[in-house]
Amino acid sequence: MIWEGIKEAFHLIASGDRQVLHAVYVSLFCTVIAIVAAGFVAVPYGAWLGLYRPRATRTQAFLLRLGMFVPTVVVGLIVFGLLSRHGLLGGLDLLYTKLAIIIGEFLLAFPIIGSMAYAATADSNPVALESARTLGASRWQAMRTVLNEVRLAIATGFLMAFARCFSELGVAITVGGNLEMRTRTLASTVVLDLSRGRFGTALAPGIILIALAVVITITALSLAREKKR
């Protein structure tokens, strides 16, 4: 059964099955937008905490780390609560859209990228920040300079966030609704096809997810090697 499933999965991928391709598109579209948006906010926020240690830094860093471990389905529930008809943002009618998935994945990515930015800058050589400041950089410019020094660690944070969002299921099903050719992602396709007993069809997105895991692992290892040099 496994061998038959694998053959069918490769056939689906090779023949460019529309549903599989659309699931790849939805997964990529939502993930990329979510992590780019999260990066814009989380990188400066985490770096500000790490470098300038404002009030309640430890509490904020703890909350960031806590956010990394919140189950995706719980994040999905929170976003569902916000977007459902009686929720705070219910009037926007966003439930079961790609934007709803993006909002959920933003919340998944934010603590990962923010934590990495915080850890990387807090562990950076303090003389780097002081050198930038003493040479006339503003706090914001000095922060950008230090971020450039620790960019490999930040890139690793983006990779981790990408991996979590691309393969997550909780948000995609809870607020995406798993709607065919609209909000169905690779992970939610796997679950749906399995529940229908279509092992081979379920395996195709599974193989794509595994291939992505391989690419991300190799990239992360290369970044780690580059960091050591």
Add this chain to the structure above:
Amino acid sequence: MIRVRDLHVRFGEVSALALPSLDIAPGERVGVRGPNGSGKTTLLRVLAGFQEPTTGTVEGLPPPGRAVLVHQRPYLFRGTAAQNVSYPLRLRGAPATQAHEWLQQLDATALAEREARTLSGGERRRVVIARALAASPEVLLLDEPFAALDDEGIAAVQAAIRAYEGTLVVAAPDLAHAEGLRVVDLS
């Protein structure tokens, strides 16, 4: 005029610096001498605005970015030596090409295109001093500027210090290589 009065810096129970009084006139050249742990680096950090005094007062410090501290263990950013020296130039909107002139002052033009991480300790020191001078500081604070330098490097730094016209504070365990400084002894 920089005026330091009854300056004390403590880290917990440890007294890092005790200095009853110090006046530094604009353009003056001061050498701070003393053994390890006497507070030379702490004094420079106070003057650079990176260390708050525990007690006492420091008046007349220039605004941030006008007092440039060259650390005892200098840090170079990613990139080449020339890119490092052009950092303060870019911040001021000055042409980055001036970086080569500052490197030339430190007899370090040959290092211009070298990656910072490939430089030796002495080469790094010459580049960070060139970078500090490129910031055109009102006050230049040098923490052990002759450490790790060979004779050629010492001569280059001495020449650059001589050419610098602002207020200068040099800290070192002994000031054998520094000339023409009013000596403040912290021992």
